[in-house]
Amino acid sequence: MTIEYPGDPNTPRSHLPFSPATRVGNLIFVSGQASVDKTGKIIPDSFEGELRRSMENLRKVLESAGSDLAHVVQTRNYVRDDTDLPEFNRLYLDYFKQPYPARTTLSRCLGGLRYEIDCIAIAKDERS
Structure with missing residues (x-):
């Protein structure tokens, strides 16, 4: 099988050594998406602002790889902060609907960021 590295000019890029996504067959592995602009510059914001920017970046990476949040x-x-967990759970529902994806959530982590997400998805054209 071939490993593909999808992306387009609207896909956020990092100066760090990783690809935004890799695709093998119908599986898409998306690297951590955070509150950054398309050049990878961190955009500090409230927890909600960082989560929403991270989710929009995730959406862009998925679309460039032939998938979407669904x-x-x-x-x-x-x-980063335990105190943001209730808000995280509330905002998460704006992006993921039942039946929800499998999920792991870690807290008390990250440095200058308040939120980051990575995921595994399947290609839209391969879903049964």
Whole structure:
């Protein structure tokens, strides 16, 4: 099988050594998406602002790889402050609907970021 590295000019890029996404067959693995602009510059904001920017970046990366939020099968979420967990759970529902993807959430992590998400998805054209 071939490993693909999808992306387009609207896909956020990082100066760090990783690809925004890799695709193998119908599986898409998305690297951590945070509150950054398309050049990878961190955009500090409130917890809600950072989460929404991270989710929009995730959406862009998924679209460039032939998928979308409805085809996400697993998410890993990183929340810096425990006090943001109730807000995280509330905002998460704006992006993922039942039946929800499998999910792991870690807190008390991250440095200058308040939120980050990575995921595994399937390609839209391959969903049965």
